[in-house]
Amino acid sequence: MxxxxxxxxxxxxxxxxxxxxxxxxxxxxxxxxxxxxxxxxxxxxxxxxxxxxxxxxxxxxxxxxxxxxxxxxxxxxxxxxxxxxxxxxxxxxxxxxxxxxxxxxxxxxxxxxxxxxxxxxxxxxxxxxxxxxxxxxxxxxxxxxxxxxxxxxxxxxxxxxxxxxxxxxxxxxxxxxxxxxxxxxxxxxxxxxxxxxxxxxxxxxxxxxxxxxxxxxxxxxxxxxxxxxxxxxxxxxxxxxxxxxxxxxxxxxxxxxxxxxxxxxxxxxxxxxxxxxxxxxxxxxxxxxxxxxxxxxxxxxxxxxxxxxxxxxxxxxxxxxxxxxxxxxxxxxxxxxxxxxxxxxxxxLGLAETRVEAVPFDAAAHAETARDIAQGCLTLLRDDAQILPLSPQKYPRVLLIQPQRRDTILGAGATLQIASLLQAQGFAVTPFTTGMQISPALFDLVLVTTADEAALCKAYIGIDWQNLQPGLHHAMQRFWHDIPTVFISLGNPYQAQEVAQCPTVILGYCPSAPIQEALVQALMGNIPFLGKNPVRLEIKATVEF
CATH class of the missing domain: 3.20.20.300 (Glycoside hydrolase, family 3, N-terminal domain)
Known part of the structure; x- marks a missing residue:
């Protein structure tokens, strides 16, 4: 033209x-x-x-x-x-x-x-x-x-x-x-x-x-x-x-x-x-x-x-x-x-008239919207074992398995706050460490939490078990047949395909602070799970041969 x-x-x-x-x-x-x-x-x-x-x-x-x-x-x-x-x-x-x-x-x-x-x-x-x-x-x-x-x-x-x-x-x-x-x-x-x-x-x-x-x-x-x-x-x-x-x-x-x-x-x-x-x-x-x-x-x-x-x-x-x-x-x-x-x-965009200007907004109302989104997105994919809701009386001793490192090309990510949020509700939370003993005599509940959002130059977005449970023996362990276990993805929902045998799976899509806070409230039954998974988990990666 x-x-x-x-x-x-x-x-x-x-x-x-x-x-x-x-x-x-x-x-x-x-x-x-x-x-x-x-x-x-x-x-x-x-x-x-x-x-x-x-x-x-x-x-x-x-x-x-x-x-x-x-x-x-x-x-x-x-x-x-x-x-x-x-x-x-x-x-x-x-x-x-x-x-x-x-x-x-x-x-x-x-x-x-x-x-x-x-x-x-x-x-x-x-x-x-x-x-x-x-x-x-x-x-x-x-x-x-x-x-x-x-x-x-x-x-x-x-x-x-x-x-x-x-x-x-x-x-x-x-x-x-x-x-x-x-x-x-x-x-x-x-x-x-x-x-x-x-x-x-x-x-x-x-x-x-x-x-x-x-x-x-x-x-x-x-x-x-x-x-x-x-x-x-x-x-x-x-x-x-x-x-x-x-x-x-x-x-x-x-x-x-x-x-x-x-x-x-x-x-x-x-x-x-x-x-x-x-x-x-x-x-x-x-x-x-x-x-x-x-x-x-x-x-x-x-x-x-x-x-x-x-x-x-x-x-x-x-x-x-x-x-x-x-x-x-x-x-x-x-x-x-x-x-x-x-x-x-x-x-x-009106830049010929005004190049830059202060724009008023209601910060408190914006924070409230962030909380509404967090509470509205949490998705209970399944709870076949009827583990939920959680309480310190029912599951006092919690083993928390979460990323040991949160490295990205833009720097280290923040440590998840789920442990402190659960402790504030009265749970005794033990983070996973290499070499520890894990049995029903020691723990009443296992929470496995991932936090893998899509990101640039990220070669892998599946579950990195070696980062969750470091060590050859530990990385291969799965606990849901022996100890009540909840798998939580605060990122890639397709990770649910990798834990098909885990009876309780929750999708949170993002590890933002408001979602972590809402997650603990939903786990305890204080707020409902309102979200619906937007991706098709029946889709499988195919290989042509």
């Missing part, structure tokens, strides 16, 4: 720009040099919020800056004001405003992940979660959330989708995704549907290698295609194009982030998406494994991604794009279209 046609379309979905905002886009675009246009397509990751890092990122006229959102609120607010004040054009300030165990924005409300939201089967709570992300995010200087995830949790061993999704059912994912986007964008935060063209079918992670969606085009249309049509019809402002191939559409096996057949022919022309396409992180192996850096960054923009996310080196990638434009590997028409959409997104 040429620039004049694209400009005329900005009054329509998803941008809906009024005359004043369209005139701002037109005037701003006309005043940009090609160097400034190229800068708009780059969106780097800040390693920290130190002033030296803030100054360094603006050496190139970038279109936006990504910051991690778990830091102190004051530091997030100050960094946003600093960056916006020193940029010629208003900046897109995105974040992965997904709620996971440590996903509170600026140490605000501690909500839970998407799968926990889906398990509540409560669309009011879902809309409230999106509203909270929007308000608390905007208050911290964000204007664009790389959420929701509209992938399907299909493969039981997929380490990156699972608890970040709304489940296995395409209709449910489409419904919840559309509601989440509507609420988030209604409250002033741009949403982003990801990961185009759809993740969750295999056991790979695009951070580590190119992923593939193996569906036939007909089946893709019925599932992921239907989901994206719903997001587009609902007015989602952006889509993240991932390092995932769809060979039924692009037989070359190229990832969507480098495929015009997927971004232009399918997403834009067939499905009608007119918003911003942002690549997934360009430092992921799913992209970097495909070609030399200089060729990748040009191919990403030329193949209809408007924004290159996380340049490996901002100045180097800026120069790669300048060279590609000069040599014809990046066309002027393609660059202009990308920049017009980027400016339209900024205008739609």
């Amino acid at each position: 040429n620039s004049s046609l694209l400009f005329n379309s900005l009054a329509h979905s998803p941008f809906h720009l009024n005359e004043a905002r369209r005139q701002w886009v037109q005037a701003t675009f006309a005043a940009l040099s090609n160097d400034e246009k190229i800068g708009q397509t780059l969106l780097p990751l800040l390693p920290d919020l130190e002033q030296a890092s803030l100054d360094a990122v603006l050496r190139v006229p970038v279109g936006g800056v990504f910051r991690m959102h778990q830091g102190p609120l004051a530091a997030l607010q100050q960094s946003a004001r600093y960056l916006q004040a020193r940029s010629k054009l208003p900046l897109l300030m995105p974040g992965d405003l997904e709620y996971v165990e440590n996903g509170a924005i600026g140490q605000g409300a501690m909500l839970s992940n998407q799968l926990a939201l889906a398990a509540t089967h409560n669309t009011r709570l879902l809309a409230d979660a999106a509203r909270i992300a929007a308000l608390e995010g905007r208050n911290a200087g964000y204007n664009w959330s790389f959420s929701p995830i509209v992938d399907l949790s299909i493969h039981p061993r997929n380490p990156i989708v699972c608890t970040r999704s709304f489940g296995s059912d395409p209709e449910q994912v489409a419904e919840l995704g559309a509601r989440y986007i509507a609420s988030m964008q209604q409250h002033g935060m741009a949403a982003c549907a990801k990961h185009w063209p759809g993740d969750g079918m295999g056991d790979t992670d695009q951070h580590l290698l190119l992923s593939e969606n193996p569906l036939s085009f007909e089946r893709w249309q019925e599932t992921y295609g239907a989901i994206y049509r719903r997001m587009i019809d609902g007015g989602v402002l952006s889509v993240m194009s991932a390092h995932i191939s769809l060979p039924s559409v692009d037989a070359s096996g190229a990832p969507a982030s480098l495929s015009a057949k997927l971004n232009l022919d399918l997403l834009r022309e067939q499905l009608g998406f007119a918003g911003v396409i942002v690549s997934d992180a360009s430092t992921m192996a799913g992209m970097t494994s495909q070609a030399k850096r200089a060729d990748l960054v040009a191919a990403c923009i030329e193949n209809d991604c408007d924004i290159l996310l996380f340049p490996e080196d901002v100045e180097a990638d800026f120069n790669h794009l300048k060279t590609a434009l000069r040599e014809g590997r990046l066309s002027q028409q393609r660059l202009d279209a990308a920049v017009l959409r980027i400016l339209a997104l900024k205008a739609a």
